[in-house]
Amino acid sequence: MENPYLPYPVRIESVVTETEDRNLKTFKLVFLNPEDEARFNYNPGQFAELSVAGLGEIPIGIASSPTEKGFLKFTVNKVGKVSSHLHNMCAGEIMGVRGPMGNWYPWELLEGKNVVIIGGGFAFTTLRSSIVYMLDPANRPRFGDISVVYGARSPGLLLYKDELAAWERRDDIQMHITVDGTDDPAWKYNIGFVPTVTKQKAPSSENAYAIICGPPIMIKFTLPVLTELGFPTDRIISSLEMRMKCGIGICGRCNIGTEYVCKDGPVFSLQKLAQLPNEY
Amino acid sequence: MSEIFVDKDGLKKSIERLMEHCRVVGPVFRGQYHEFAQLKEVGELDLTYRNTRLSPKDLFHPHSDRMFTYTLAKDDPEAGILKEAPQDYSPRVVLGIRPCDARAFQLDDTNFVTEEFKDPWWVKRRESTTLVGLACNEPCGTCFCTTVGTGPFDEAGLDVLLVDVGDGYMARPVTEKGHRLLAEAGLTSPAPAEVKKKAEDLQKSAEQGMGKLFSVDAIAGQNSLELFNASFWDEVQFACINCGTCTFLCPTCWCFDIQDEVCGDKGDRLRLWDSCMFPLFTHHGSGHNPRSQKLQRVRQRFMHKLKYYQDKYHQGVACVGCGRCVQHCPVNIDIRQVAQLMSASCIC
Numbered sequence: 012m013e014n015p016y017l018p019y020p021v022r023i024e025s026v027v028t029e030t031e032d033r034n035l036k037t038f039k040l041v042f043l044n045p046e047d048e049a050r051f052n053y054n055p056g057q058f059a060e061l062s063v064a065g066l067g068e069i070p071i072g073i074a075s076s077p078t079e080k081g082f083l084k085f086t087v088n089k090v091g092k093v094s095s096h097l098h099n100m101c102a103g104e105i106m107g108v109r110g111p112m113g114n115w116y117p118w119e120l121l122e123g124k125n126v127v128i129i130g131g132g133f134a135f136t137t138l139r140s141s142i143v144y145m146l147d148p149a150n151r152p153r154f155g156d157i158s159v160v161y162g163a164r165s166p167g168l169l170l171y172k173d174e175l176a177a178w179e180r181r182d183d184i185q186m187h188i189t190v191d192g193t194d195d196p197a198w199k200y201n202i203g204f205v206p207t208v209t210k211q212k213a214p215s216s217e218n219a220y221a222i223i224c225g226p227p228i229m230i231k232f233t234l235p236v237l238t239e240l241g242f243p244t245d246r247i248i249s250s251l252e253m254r255m256k257c258g259i260g261i262c263g264r265c266n267i268g269t270e271y272v273c274k275d276g277p278v279f280s281l282q283k284l285a286q287l288p289n290e291y
Numbered sequence: 292m293s294e295i296f297v298d299k300d301g302l303k304k305s306i307e308r309l310m311e312h313c314r315v316v317g318p319v320f321r322g323q324y325h326e327f328a329q330l331k332e333v334g335e336l337d338l339t340y341r342n343t344r345l346s347p348k349d350l351f352h353p354h355s356d357r358m359f360t361y362t363l364a365k366d367d368p369e370a371g372i373l374k375e376a377p378q379d380y381s382p383r384v385v386l387g388i389r390p391c392d393a394r395a396f397q398l399d400d401t402n403f404v405t406e407e408f409k410d411p412w413w414v415k416r417r418e419s420t421t422l423v424g425l426a427c428n429e430p431c432g433t434c435f436c437t438t439v440g441t442g443p444f445d446e447a448g449l450d451v452l453l454v455d456v457g458d459g460y461m462a463r464p465v466t467e468k469g470h471r472l473l474a475e476a477g478l479t480s481p482a483p484a485e486v487k488k489k490a491e492d493l494q495k496s497a498e499q500g501m502g503k504l505f506s507v508d509a510i511a512g513q514n515s516l517e518l519f520n521a522s523f524w525d526e527v528q529f530a531c532i533n534c535g536t537c538t539f540l541c542p543t544c545w546c547f548d549i550q551d552e553v554c555g556d557k558g559d560r561l562r563l564w565d566s567c568m569f570p571l572f573t574h575h576g577s578g579h580n581p582r583s584q585k586l587q588r589v590r591q592r593f594m595h596k597l598k599y600y601q602d603k604y605h606q607g608v609a610c611v612g613c614g615r616c617v618q619h620c621p622v623n624i625d626i627r628q629v630a631q632l633m634s635a636s637c638i639c
Binding site (some may be wrong): 013014015016017018020062063064065066067068069088090091094104106107211224252253254257259260261262263264265266267268269274283287288290291 | 306361370373374375403407408409410411415507513545546549553558560562572574581582591594599602603
């Protein structure tokens with residue numbers, strides 16, 4: 012019998028420090044067994060449990076895209092026991108990955124639609140996966156206009172800076188990068204909070220879906236802007252976080268009402284969330 | 292259905308016969324209470340017990356269970372790679388379990404065995420076990436199994452039902468597994484008509500005394516958000532000290548934690564019972580906690596058992612009315628009263 016609690020062994024291929032506060036590092040992982048990689052079929056929006064023997068497991072969104080073959084990427088914020096240990100691990104070391112887990116952004120519904128992506132802080136990992144996925148030459152024709160509002164407190168806290176710059180130069184994706192503030196004279200993008208910048212850029216809601224991930228305060232102030240722009244609640248999609256252990260809907264801790272965030276989520280429409288208790 | 296009769300000495304002999312080739316577990320008196328334990332000799336088995344203090348969930352979902360083992364030795368090429376820990380899945384008979392507790396395992400099956408994921412430890416232990424129940428001729432004052440869709444003679448979760456008819460037992464095989472077990476145990480004498488009549492009378496008198504204390508369907512019919520926001524939670528939670536006794540004793544509280552434990556360069560990944568009564572249960576790494584308040588945790592326990600489980604799986608509540616939480620709550624919180632509040636048509 013297949014054991015859904017058993018992690019696939021992986022080797023850390025590289026570790027990249029993403030932010031100037033050194034709190035976020037991206038781990039590129041390679042499966043030790045090719046058959047495990049073949050079984051790890053995922054969609055942008057899903058997550059996995061990263062396992063470190065002796066420490067435990069943490070649920071982390073998958074930052075790589077299924078169109079990128081041969082590795083998985085996870086960007087990990089240093090907050091607890093496992094993530095702090097992980098931050099001190101180096102290329103070549105062995106760890107584990109269990110997944111993929113949860114549902115994903117509704118790619119079937121997004122087909123033929125304009126997609127507005129709004130992200131804040133380090134909640135840009137599965138959004139990176141989504142952008143890379145949609146920009147893949149095989150997938151790009153399946154979607155309409157793609158616009159992105161992505162903000163961080165300062166330029167040094169933005170994730171994936173090289174990729175952001177590369178996307179800025181493309182004509183098939185509209186980038187609106189912003190920071191809360193900066194004294195860097197070379198900063199050539201926006202300054203302002205994500206809700207304000209969203210309002211200024213006013214992405215059209217016509218034939219469009221919005222995917223929004225970020226700190227609760229950002230989401231709280233961006234939702235009224237999206238409503239004003241005409242996005243109905245079933246076209247605003249978000250992804251939630253919860254303390255998790257099993258990741259497969261069995262251990263019982265991550266529920267919001269009837270829904271287990273690990274299995275029935277982490278992706279919910281605003282319409283669905285409105286039907287659930289406000290306990291997340 | 293072919294009921295068997297066996298006198299009390301005959302049952303002992305049959306159990307001894309079973310003990311020769313499989314593990315036999317039953318209620319034994321240890322310390323101050325009865326508990327389910329593997330029998331070393333048949334004399335330990337006490338079928339005059341009322342119920343065990345702890346639910347028998349430990350038989351399928353141990354309080355602490357070793358999932359995986361690993362080495363951390365730097366020079367070992369397998370370092371950091373988890374391996375399944377060996378477990379005993381040899382055939383096992385659980386004797387004298389109460390119908391409510393056996394029914395609880397079926398409710399738990401819904402959680403541990405889903406279309407997408409099967410919990411391997413749960414499944415293998417369930418498969419290797421035959422459940423022989425003991426009907427409750429005299430339910431306790433705190434029992435309310437008939438209210439929540441089971442009963443003192445309910446066979447639903449059992450392979451065999453035993454009824455104590457005074458000078459012996461009537462054994463009724465319920466499943467194929469149960470038929471095989473009775474044959475293996477050498478139990479073949481058909482129960483005479485007066486034994487069957489006695490068992491029927493016992494069932495009637497046991498069920499009659501219990502009544503219906505609240506309506507499970509009425510709770511199903513309530514609006515979930517209105518129940519969640521009801522004002523009565525403030526009163527319900529007032530006395531709770533978040534000790535977790537209720538979840539520890541409950542046969543349908545399956546929540547668990549996963550932890551790593553290391554000694555030298557050998558390590559285990561364990562799973563351990565956990566409880567929604569504890570703030571750490573939902574505490575994020577960031578410090579945020581969606582159920583940081585006692586009220587939220589108390590509400591979660593009752594809403595999960597009586598509302599969310601019903602709404603999610605449409606097969607009744609996640610409670611079998613064993614009454615353990617009612618008996619042992621140190622501040623006398625009574626799930627029957629909470630259920631009455633939840634089922635009342637006016638939530639005010």
